[in-house]
Each structure stands twice: as C-alpha cells, then as structure tokens.
Amino acid sequence: MTDRAGTPAEPDPEPTPDPAPEPDREPGPRPEPDPGPAPVPDGDPGREPAPAGETGAGEPGNGETGAGEPETGAGGGAAGKPRRHWLRWTALGVSVVLLGAAGTGWWFYRKLDDNITTDTTAADELRRYEKERPAAVVAAAQNILLIGSDTRSGDGNREYGRDKGTQRSDTVILLHLAADESSATAVSIPRDLMVTIPSCAEGGGGRTREQWAQFNWSFEWGGTACTIRTVEKLTGIRIDHHMVIDFRGFKKMVDAVDGVEVCLKEPVDDADAKLKLPAGRQTLDGEQALGFVRARKSLGNGSDTDRMDRQQMFLGALVNKVQSNGVLLNPTKLYPVLDAATKSITTDPGLDSLRDLYDLARTMRSVPTEKVQFLTVPRRPYTYDANRDELVQPAASELFRQLREDRPVVVTKAEPDEGAEASSDGKPDDAESPAPGVTPTFTGRNAAEGVCS
Template sequence: MKLDGNIRPDEAAARELARYEKERPTSLAKGAQNILLIGSDSRSGNGNAQYGRDSGTERSDTTILLHLGAGRRTATAMSLPRDLMVDVPSCLRTDGTRSQPTFAMFNYAFQVGGSACTIRTVEKLTDIRVDHHVVIDFHGFKEMVDAVDGVQVCLKEPIDDKAAKLKLPAGRVTLDGEQALGYVRARKSLGNGSDTDRMDRQQRFLGALVNKVRSNDVLLNPVKLYPVLDAATSSLTTDPDLASLRGLYDLVRGLRHIPTKQVQFLTVPRESYVYNANRDQLVEPEAEKLFERLRRDAPLKVTKDVPRDSDSKSRNPGSRGVSYGQSYDYGEYGYGNGKSGEKRPDEPVSSVSPAPTFRGNTAAEDGCG
C-alpha cells in the first residue's frame, strides 16, 4: 500500500541494537510499551533546505520517551533535554568506524550514531527498554499538522520572531504546519529563551494536537485517520516492526481509549550542569524515581504547581530558575527521606507507594487557563 512505501525501515539501527542485545535492559511490565520519538534537525530531504545549510550530519532537535501503559489507559511523554550531559557509548558511525565512549551533550548521540546510538544512550541513562523508535523531520511534522487542519494554541502575548518567520497575535490561534514548526522550535525570542521553556511549549503543543485529533474522531474513523498517517509517514523512519501501515495503525488506534487527563507530559528532572550553566544534569534521586515508575509501569501524577515542601536539595544551588528538587512532592512517594543511594524495591512499585507527583501537564489542560 502507499503508506507502506512512505515509511523508511531503520534496518541499520536494528542490526546495531541486536549487536548489543545482551547489554540492553529487559522489559519489566508486560503489555506496556516505550517508544522513543526523535525530531531530527536534518536539512536534507524534501522541503528542509529552507531551514539552513545541510551540514551532512543531523542532531536530535527534540527527543521524547513515550510510555504507553499496559491496557492503554495511560500515556506519559518524558522530554529529554538536548543539552543534558550524559554518557554516550561507543557507536557505529555512518562511515563504518566506531566512536569512543564519551561524556557529552545528549544530542551528540544522534549526531555521531543516529537512532541506535540515541536509543542505547537513553537505555544507559534510564535503564528503560526502548521497544520502538520513530524519527521525523521538519517536513513530516508540518505535513502532519496540516493534515489535521491546524492545531489551536493559546498565546499569552503576541509573537514577532523574525528568525522563525513567526508573527502571531495573543490569544487563541490556530497554527498551520509552518507556523507550528516555528512555534515549537523557537527558543531565544519566546518566553525566557531557555530550552526549558521551549520543551514546555512543545509539550503544550502536543497536548493540543492530541485534543485536535480526538475532537475530530480521527482515531475512530479510518477514513479520517488515513490522510493523517499518510502525511506523518511522508518523512518518517521507524524500527522495522513499525515500518508498515498495519504497525502504525495498530499503535495509533491503541491510543483511542486513553482519556486526555491521562495523557501526561513532563521533562526529566534536571538542573544546570555544575561545570557549565549552559548545560544540564540530572537531579537525583528524583530522576531515578521517575525512571523506576516508568520501568515498572507504575502510576504517577503531574501538576503545574507541585508542593515545595520537599526535603531534597539541588546538588547545584546556582542552577537557573527553580531547581527540580524544589518542585517534586516526596510526601506521596513512600521512599523514605529521599536521599540518594537507596536500594530499589524488589516488589512492584504499586504495592510500595501511591503515585508520586511531578511537575508537568496533561492534554486535558486548557492552555489559556
């Protein structure tokens, strides 16, 4: 079928991941799935040259680990900052040579070794098994937004960003594909100019996209779903198991019963890197506790305003903005006093504690609220 021809199966990544299968995490929750969504900043390909010169390499402009709960009643999208300092393993380059293991910014993994290197970096960081991956470029993103006739967002103030070619009034605005791309990629001219603000904006946009798809009954109507999948797959690379109409259709249709209030967005707990304020590092033990919940498919909650009575302190008091250690609610967790180095429980998390609360938002929230 036409859609099958649109999708590029990532056979090279599959071979590389198979090579390191013994090192990869095992799945702990039967029926749950973890899908790594990678937004590539590649300037090659159809319609991408207008965003800059093709350097011959590409980096992950946006990376989200999407966790789908068993039974498909919950979905949690965890953003990974591109400036996060992480251990990147030895990876296969496109020229057939292998890189040396290094400590670098997260988006270096995609630049040096593509999706396989990014998956291995995520798995090393989180100890969460990545079941599938999807890579989409600028053109594919725009086409997908246009296929649903635009997505409505709420702007607290007007936008006039010449670099992003974006000029919009305040209030509720429906963005077409080109405008949506500028909106989610802009960094210096919107909000406080931080990558934190950009990721929050991306999460709100994705929540609005979920609402648009659900309001149009796209997921329930194959006739409406087909053009959306056709647009999305026009610039899509996936693992071989997803690289077919049936694979993607089953995945997307499986989301139709998830309530919007159970579609959650958050960013991995992080703060400014202690040696460079322009880079990020994980905040522990908050990050590990989030990873543990996702590994075991255990419930968690998100809210825009998390209580700040935590006894955890940021390791880097000079971090920009509010450190994540101050915006995590330990009161509901039940893991002692929140000190690092605690042993992971052997029993399922659900029997240990209620759902902890992290700072984030859901698709049910009104961006104008």
Template sequence: MKTGGRPHASIAADLREGWTRVSESAGTPAEPPQEPRRRRPWLRRTALGAAVAVLAAAGTGWALYQQLEGNIRTDRDTARELEQHSADRPAAVVHDALNILLIGSDSRGGGNGAYGRDTGTQRSDTTILLHLSADRESATAVSIPRDLMVDIPACTQPDGTRSEARFAQFNWAFEFAGAGCTIRTVEEFTGVRVDHHMILDFSGFKNVVDAVGGVEVCLEEPVDDPEAQVTLPAGQQTLHGEDALGYVRARYSIGDGSDTERMARQQEFLGSLVRKVQSDGVLLNPGRLYDLLDSVTSSITTDPGLASLQDLYDLATSMREMPSSGVRFLTVPRQPYQNNPNRDELVQPAASQLFEALLHDRPVTVEPRAEEAHQNEQEGPGSGSASGSGTMGTESGAPPSGTPEAERDEGQPGYRGTTAETGACV
C-alpha cells in the same frame, strides 16, 4: 509488535464479509433460486453494479494500503546497532507496556532546506521517551534536554567507524552516531528498554499538524522570531503547519528565552494535538484516520517492529480510548551541570524514581506548572535563561526542574508537568 490488533488475514475476511452484505442488500441471494430462468433484467444489472462496486472498493482499499505501506522508511542501521549490543540492553519488565523514543530531527536535508544550510548532519532537536501503559489507559511523555550531560557508549558512526565512549551532551549521540546510539544512551541512563523509535523531521511535523486540521494554542504575548521564521499575534488561535513548526522551535523571542520554557511549550502543544485528535474523532473516522496515517507514514523513519501499516494502525487504535487526562507530559528531573551552568545534569533521586516508575509501569503524577516560569531561578542557556547564573533552586526556593514536589498515593512522587486535558488554552 504486539498491540492487540488483528492479523493481515482479517482484511481478506472483511472483504468477503463486505461482499456478502452488499450482495444481499442488492438482492443477490447467496444460494441460487429454484427458478432462475426468468430473472429480471434490472435485478441482473443491480447485482452486476454491486459486484463492480465491491471489486472496485477492494481494489482501491488494497491500493491505498500499499501506498501507505510504501511510505514508511525502515531504520535498519539502528536495528543492526541494537542487535549487536543486545546483551547489554535492559530487559522489558511489564508485558504489553511499550516505550517509544520519539526523535525530532533538525536535519536540513530533503525538503527542510528552507530552515538553514544542509551540513550533512542532524541533531535531536527534540527527544521524548513515550511510555504507554500495558492497559493503554495512560501515556507518559518525558522530554530529554539536548544539553543534558550523560554517559554515551561507544557507537558505530555513519561512516562505519567506531566512536569512543564519552561523557557529553545528550545531543552528541544523535548528531554523530544516529538513532541507535541515542537509544543505547537513553537505556543506559534510564534503565528502561526502548521498544520502538520514530524519527520525524520538520516537514513531517508540519504534515501531521495539517492532517488534523491545525492545533489550537493561546499566546500571552505576540511572537516575532526571524530564526524560527514565525510571526504570530497574541491570543487564542489555530496554528497550521508552518506556523506550528515555528512556534515549537522559537526560543529567544518567547518568555525568558530558555530551553526549559520551550520544552514546556512543546509539551503543551502536543497536549493540544492529542486533544484535537480525540475530540474530533480522528481515530474513529476512516477517512480522517487515513489522512493522518498518510502524513505519519510519509514523514517517519522507524524500526522494523513498527514499519508496517498494520503495526502503526494497531498502535493508534489501541490508544483511542485513552482519556486526555491520562496523557501526561513532563521533563526529566535536571538542574544546571555543576561544571558548566550552560549544560544540564540529572537530579537524584528524583530521576531514578521517575525511571523506576516507567520501568514497572506505575502511574506518574504531574503537578500544574502555570507559575513555573516565575518560580524558576536563573539558569544557563543550556536549559534556562541567557543569564547563565545557574542558581536553580537557590533564589526562589523552588526545586530543580522536574523534581518531585509532593508525595502521592503509595509513595509515588508528583512532577511538574501538564496533561493533554490541560493543553495550551485552558
């Protein structure tokens, strides 16, 4: 992956430079003196101490590097699936722009047994297509509803068998055929090439939140959700790992119980997380950056193109100057599926306009959605309330979720959403 970072060889150069600086500060000249016979004992001891310190620091740094590098799990099965179908994949259009598919897995395996019985499968509880602009001045995170009805290509399943192409819920791809099938599905209905992917499970999400010291949220009402295992008071508060996970998972106990509202809440939470990282200078503080990298590398499964510490570090540091107002969150334009109001379908041409903007690295404008919960019409459980009437856009006159609401400069539409600048407590 090309992110503008320095090659691994620069680490050795930095160590050599550090040795020179420490040696000079300790009084050890780079060139031997003309009369070295009467060197003072204290100077020798100081120089020796400095040398030991440098060597220890170099050894410790290398050990930490190796530890972080060893944390990362490489998803080679997905790489093979994508390579097998490379001829069918869309081409990248804008050099240096990146599209990363973020997949939140609801797997109960590993350390996630507390959240339910391990069935041996996993679903994409949350899926976000993250577009990073070529100049790294902006990022657009597009949530994809799990109940969106899409064309899923024939894919290789974990047992080696081949599934048939089908028209089904988006969630089917990850549950039965893994990340490779999910990526190919996204590429098929968006036309956007996915450059990288990351899979994060429940435990990983908690670790990342804790690594940044918690994330601030504002609750208009108390939350008591036994299924999500979370109880929270109303008001402004900082959520840490377990409570943060319960908050973004909770559905029926908050607001109208819709997946639409839950996705909006997840986006607001991620906005607050981004703002926390930026405002606290995490990316500029080596110690705190290490904690974050340790949590991330211990928690993710990713493609070979991101499966090194250097790649992840370069990716993170390439975004450290990105303004919070440039980090945008929205949901793919969709409405209740015509044959089943409990499912979703894409709204056209709004969806195609959004995907074209991402493909060509054009800016995407988001509209405030403070009143969205009140403006939205009744939806089915797939993305809306439990009433299941599926009359989105008919009772209140509001457009389907994610539909462009206003034309912007140069004909670019605006979409309902939020930014990291807005966050959850603004």
C-alpha cells in the same frame, strides 16, 4: 383447386379464432396486436400457464391484461424474463462496486504501507549490543522513543538552515504506554543534558569512544541506535520501538488535522523561527506550528527547558485535536493524517507497517485524554557549566523506576506563582529530591489542558 373457367380458385378464408376463454377454461394462445418485446434467447425458462380463473396483471376473470401490459402469471410470466435479467444485472453491479471498493481500499493500504521508511541500520546495531541492553520488566507495556531530527536535508527542510550533512536530535521524548492502556506518559529528555554516550558506530564505518557529553550529540555521532543505547544506559528502560520525524513531517501532520489552536499573551516576531503572530487565541498551520515549538529568543525566557514545556503543550493540544474532532473515526479525515504520518517517519522493523501503526493508534485512542501526561525528566543546571543540564537525584531515578515497572506516574501542573525556583540562567529545577520512602510528584501537564488552558 380451380374454378369452372380453369382459373385458380381463391383460397379458403382463415379460420376465425376461438373467442376468449371463459374463466373456468384453460386459457389458450391469442394473437397480440403489438409485437411486444424482443424475443428472449433460447435457454431462458418459459412461463407456466396461469392458474384457472386468473389472468395475471389484468382484472381477474376477464381474460385480459390491464393497461396494455403483457400477461403475467404468479410464477413469472412474460414479465419474469426481464425481471430475472434485472436481478442478474443488479447482482453484477453490486459485485462490481464491492470489488471496486475493496480494490481501492487495498490500493490505499499499500500506498500508506509503502510510505513508511524502515531503519534496518539501527536494528542491526542494537542486535550487536543485545547482551548489554536492559530487559523488559513488564512485557505488555511499551516504551517508544520519539526523535525529532533537525536535519536540513530534503525538500521542505533546507529553508531552516544550511545542510551541513549532519543532524542532531532537536527533540527526544520517551513515550511510555501502560500495559493496561490506562495511561500514556511522555517524558522529554533535554538536548543539553550531560550523559554518558557509549561507543557507537559512525556513518563512515568507524566507531566513537565512550564519553561524557551533552545528550543530543549521540544522534549526530551514531544516529538512532546510539541515541537509544544512550537512553537505555541513562534510564535502565528497554526501548521497544522508535520513530524519527523531521521538520517537514511535523508540518504535514499539523496541516493534516487543519491546524492546532494556541494562545499567546503577547505578539511574536521571530525571524529565526520564521514566526510572526499577533497576541490572542488562534489556530496555527504547519509552518507556524514549527516556528512555535522551535522558537527560543522570542518566547519564554529563552531557555531550552521553556521550549520543551511549549513543545509538550503543543503536542498535548495536537493529541486533543485528533481525539476530539473525530479524526480517528472519519476515513476522509483519517487518510490525510495517515498519509502525512507514514511519509514523515522512519521507524524500526517492528513498527514499519500500517497494521503496526494502527495497533499503536488504537492503544492511544483508548487512553483518556486527561491520562496522556507530559513532563520533563528532573534536571537542573550542570554544576560545571550553567548552559548544560544534569539530573536531579534521586527524583530522576525514581521516575525511571516507575516507568520501568509500569507504575502510575503522578503529574501535577505547576501554578504560575508556585513554579520551581529559577537558576541564574533562567532554567528552573523541575523537581526536588523527595523524602526517603515518599513517591515524588512531577511537574507537568496532560493533553486535555491543551495550550490555551
């Protein structure tokens, strides 16, 4: 349209918007003074109109929103869109965290599992002699042979002497776990005990002949399998599993639990054991602990029996430390212990996974500390060589029968003035022959006593 002069006419003004609806009317769209948030992409569900008489976030009935917020209805409204997005991102974040935690847990599991070394050579050798091995009497009970190797090979071991290419069992403990998980009995077998060592496979491919010799030669001649067969021949007890740990592994285990407490009546200065300590109560780290359990010249009477007693005391204190300070229930404390343990052991195929070790640890955790007992097989100086040992019979056979049949073993602590009479070389007799039909009581200790008791 044009005006009379022929020029274009001004456009009609924009229609005035309707006033805000009354509360009893259906609200209609009204312009916002602010552009508001960015438009939501297509496909997001729109909002339902607010019910009559309600306008959402503002005061009811006035048709306006409060504090400049966009209108929202009970069904979601304009704020429903960011809320849905917030929920989606929260769910996604939680999923990522859970997956990350699961992935980290799996990584730790695989790492610990891969740390364990499996001794397949021993398993093959034992299968060869399966027919001559003793049968298990109580299936649910477990007998595990713990072997401490004195090898000097490998990092962390050479400082204790020249690597001669051979190793002997510096410590051997037969650990019996009762079928009902009510007790654990650890029996030390003296390294100098005279025994029959069967014919065993040598590392070079040959075989040794059966012979009467001191016990720890079995490990040097034929390794773990030869030691297991020697123990089985000696005791009549079927060995279900075994673990071998060296100097380095022992030190790492002690360090992983932040040391173990001991008490010394006198100061110790032993260059051979690399041990120098003041008298009194103190906590030993891994290096000091190794010297403590290996020392012979500066602690006790210098005998191997006295050293075995000290080893038992220390292991009891270590068990007590692990069970008393929450290591087994605290992941931050448990992981270093598991890492040190799995890196340090060589075991049979039936105990070479983290799950297997966890089951073993669970069994040990269920045993009361005072029911974890340590003793040495009844022994005395060998008749033909006072520097060697022989079994005290029938006490030794009775002990082996009780373990074999999973019967309770009674262990009592010897009083300082009631200890067994010492022989000329300082090695005490650990038990006397019991009267016929009387169950012997063996001298030992439990883990609850520790080293400072």
